[in-house]
Amino acid sequence: MSKKTSSNCMLAREVCQLKALVRAQNKQLCLLVKQVKDNCKQEGQSGSETKESTLRNLNPCIKCLNPDFLYHLGMDTESTNFPNVFGDVRFVCLSGPAQRAEKFASYFMEAIGLKLNAAVKLKDLAAGGHRYAMFKAGPVLCVSHGIGCPSLSIVLNELIKMMHHAKCHDPVFIRIGSCGGIGLESGTVIITKEAVNAELTPKYEVIVHGKPVQYPAQLDEDLAKELHSIADSCNADYDTILGKTMCAHDFYEGQSRLDGAFCDYTVEAKKAYLQKLADNCVTNIEMESLGFAAITHRAGIRAAVVCFTIVNRLENDQVTASPETMGEWQSRPQELIARYIRKSIYGSDDTCEEDDEELKKCDCDENAGCC
Numbered sequence: 001m002s003k004k005t006s007s008n009c010m011l012a013r014e015v016c017q018l019k020a021l022v023r024a025q026n027k028q029l030c031l032l033v034k035q036v037k038d039n040c041k042q043e044g045q046s047g048s049e050t051k052e053s054t055l056r057n058l059n060p061c062i063k064c065l066n067p068d069f070l071y072h073l074g075m076d077t078e079s080t081n082f083p084n085v086f087g088d089v090r091f092v093c094l095s096g097p098a099q100r101a102e103k104f105a106s107y108f109m110e111a112i113g114l115k116l117n118a119a120v121k122l123k124d125l126a127a128g129g130h131r132y133a134m135f136k137a138g139p140v141l142c143v144s145h146g147i148g149c150p151s152l153s154i155v156l157n158e159l160i161k162m163m164h165h166a167k168c169h170d171p172v173f174i175r176i177g178s179c180g181g182i183g184l185e186s187g188t189v190i191i192t193k194e195a196v197n198a199e200l201t202p203k204y205e206v207i208v209h210g211k212p213v214q215y216p217a218q219l220d221e222d223l224a225k226e227l228h229s230i231a232d233s234c235n236a237d238y239d240t241i242l243g244k245t246m247c248a249h250d251f252y253e254g255q256s257r258l259d260g261a262f263c264d265y266t267v268e269a270k271k272a273y274l275q276k277l278a279d280n281c282v283t284n285i286e287m288e289s290l291g292f293a294a295i296t297h298r299a300g301i302r303a304a305v306v307c308f309t310i311v312n313r314l315e316n317d318q319v320t321a322s323p324e325t326m327g328e329w330q331s332r333p334q335e336l337i338a339r340y341i342r343k344s345i346y347g348s349d350d351t352c353e354e355d356d357e358e359l360k361k362c363d364c365d366e367n368a369g370c371c
């Protein structure tokens, strides 16, 4: 094949790809517009002109905070019009590191057909707070929560107030994180059925006025089942299971590791503890599920925790996987959540079959013309 013919072929293929992309995006935009129109119709029918958020049990004093400063997110209700900026949020996806939140947002943007230009970088909307990172991909808000329940609790308080000020309806909160697996192959995806504390009870404890107060840690059972059913329908070479997640307050002694700076127990004691977890059906250990379940439940928010295991704790304490492998494992829950979001928004999660067909046709045409 001559150089000129080959570059013509490449050009033809790129034009085809672009056409398919534009068609796919038009399709997604049509569906989004339809969704927005349907929502408007429903609101009109229910006569809710002054729409309020659906969150429950909130501090009655919030309405007196004029403006309300969301200090750690670096924004307030006077300088930001919350209903305008965040009123369309339907999914809030949280994860520990800021970089993961950004990756998820870019991925979801593309997954729901909103990414128009690969070179466009999403803006960190919480940059002003210098604590957390927050990216918006259409109806999906991706936020980092740092490590542990205290850090999570602060960002959840401010996000819940944000949803309230923005008058959001039934937002779904999902934590997507890494965890240690109990006897599971690394890379396994675990959807938390029940979150428990180190004493294996589903109670989240906070100290208020110097006294312990306990809140039930309850995730949405139906949401967990729905996520599991979406995962089941895909041909993956890894397992996605429903499991019991133990939430620790520490990564080292709190998870019975032998590789921390301190360790006053024996290998046998560690083995016995992890075996006790396994005997009580604990599948994985991480550090936020309990607070996440309790705080979202308190506000009447449907929530789920989906984690990928990065180490089998019955075999190892140290996390030694390469960045490439970690990236691959991290993409597993991300794909699952994208499928769930697409299904919720569009009623189906298969957005690309037609376009794949179009590209296949394109390949054939190109071959016919050039070779």
Ligand SMILES: O=P(O)(O)O[C@H]1O[C@H](CO)[C@@H](O)[C@H]1O
Pocket (backbone or CB within 6 Å): 095, 096, 097, 146, 147, 148, 176, 177, 178, 179, 251, 286, 287, 288
């Ligand atoms: O990967 P993330 O979401 O940070 O979650 C897990 O990783 C951190 C510990 O390394 C803890 O926050 C734990 O819950």
Ligand SMILES: O=c1cc[nH]c(=O)[nH]1
Pocket (backbone or CB within 6 Å): 178, 179, 180, 181, 251, 255, 285, 286, 287, 310, 311
């Ligand atoms: O072992 C692990 C891995 C990730 N996160 C944890 O909290 N523990």
